[in-house]
Amino acid sequence: MGDIDLRHLRSFLAVARERSMTGAGAALHLTQQAVSTHVRNLERSLGVVLLVRTSRGVLLTPAGEELAAGGAAVVHDVDSLAERVRAVAGSQAGTLRLACCPAATSLFAVDTAEALEEAVPGLRVTLKGARHPRHELELLDDGQADAAFMWLPVGDVGLHHAVVRSDPRAVVLSDRHPLADRSTVTLADLADDPVVRPDVLTSPEAERFWIMDPRPGGGPAPRGPMVPSVEDCLLEVARRRGIWLPPRPLETLLPAGGLRWIPVTDGGNFDLAVVWNDRAPQPLITRLISEVRILTGHDQRLHAA
Structure with a gap:
């Protein structure tokens, strides 16, 4: 039967x-x-x-x-x-407040907000711009935001996360750098170049990941100057005071002259995640993760891998 x-x-x-x-x-x-x-x-x-x-x-x-x-x-x-x-x-009406750094999420944050409002009648999604990752944590901590878009790792700060996009790593070089004409580079090629560090990251773990420390052979990454912002990284690189190792999509969002963005073949990926704390409305967070993954194609890429 x-x-x-x-x-x-x-x-x-x-x-x-x-x-x-x-x-x-x-x-x-x-x-x-x-x-x-x-x-x-x-x-x-x-x-x-x-x-x-x-x-x-x-x-x-x-x-x-x-x-x-x-x-x-x-x-x-x-x-x-x-x-x-x-x-x-x-019935999940109300407001969902999302903190985001425009450089990290402008490619899909607006589409995500509109998709959520369409999918959940009565819901209002607000996007709260953050100056940098540390500012995003402040907005979550003081209750001004329910969730944030952040690149991992964030550090041991008591938050939950779900990856919604993975981006390859690039190196930003001055166009006068000896490797500027290369189509790809490896970390070994960059072994002697100091790495510029923006003073906005959320933990020592995050800083080590952004500069790839330690390097594959176990040696330390050369540390370059510490600068106040992401934008200042580009200025330091253009002046040949170091290199920068950011996610590749930032190239389209942070244009600057006199620079080359080159894929790092063994640099791994940056994982962009939805990050939230225990006070966040879990049903809406679950729906948010689903909608963002649809927009970024994250689940399809996992299935194809």
């Missing part, structure tokens, strides 16, 4: 009500042939005869009468469950 297909059960119940295949088809906006096929499949699945056809319509067998009596309650329960699920999904 197989499982009962809900579509087949609905067709049978319509036949039981109408006492006619044609009438059931009209009620369900299906052809008479489709209804007949559904009933035959249901009979085959249950291993019983449910109805017999006569010149004046159809008659239910005792098994058919039993299924008609109990099946209506099953369909009603399923429909009620579906309504409750939709009601829960649609």
Whole structure:
């Protein structure tokens, strides 16, 4: 005996009500042939005869009468469950506040906000610009934001995260650097170049990741000057005071003359994540992660890997 297909059960119940295949088809906006096929499949699945056809319509067998009596309650329960699920999904009105550094998330933050508001009636999504990653943590900590978009690692700061995008690493060089004409480089090629560090990262762990310390051979990464902002990194690199090792997409968001952005073949990826704390509305965070991953194609890339 197989499982009962809900579509087949609905067709049978319509036949039981109408006492006619044609009438059931009209009620369900299906052809008479489709209804007949559904009933035959249901009979085959249950291993019983449910109805017999006569010149004046159809008659239910005792098994058919039993299924008609109990099946209506099953369909009603399923429909009620579906309504409750939709009601829960649609009742999450209010405001979801997202902190983001424009350089990290401008490619999809607006699309994410609009997709969420469309998917959850009554929801308002606000985007709160942060000056740098440390500022994002401040907004989360003092309750001004429910979640943030941040590149990992953040450090041991008591937050939850879910990766929504992965970006390859690049090196930013002066166009007068000896490697400026290369199409790709390795970390070994950059072993002697000091790495510029923006004083905005959230932890020593984050700083080590951004400068790739230690290097693959175990040696330390040469530390270059510490500068106040991401934009200042570009100025220092242009003046040949060091290199920078950021995520590749920043090239389109931080244009600057006199520089080369070159892929680092063994530099690994930066993971961009939704980050939140225990006070955040978990159902909305779950929906946020889903919508962002759709926009960035993160899940599809994982499945293709």
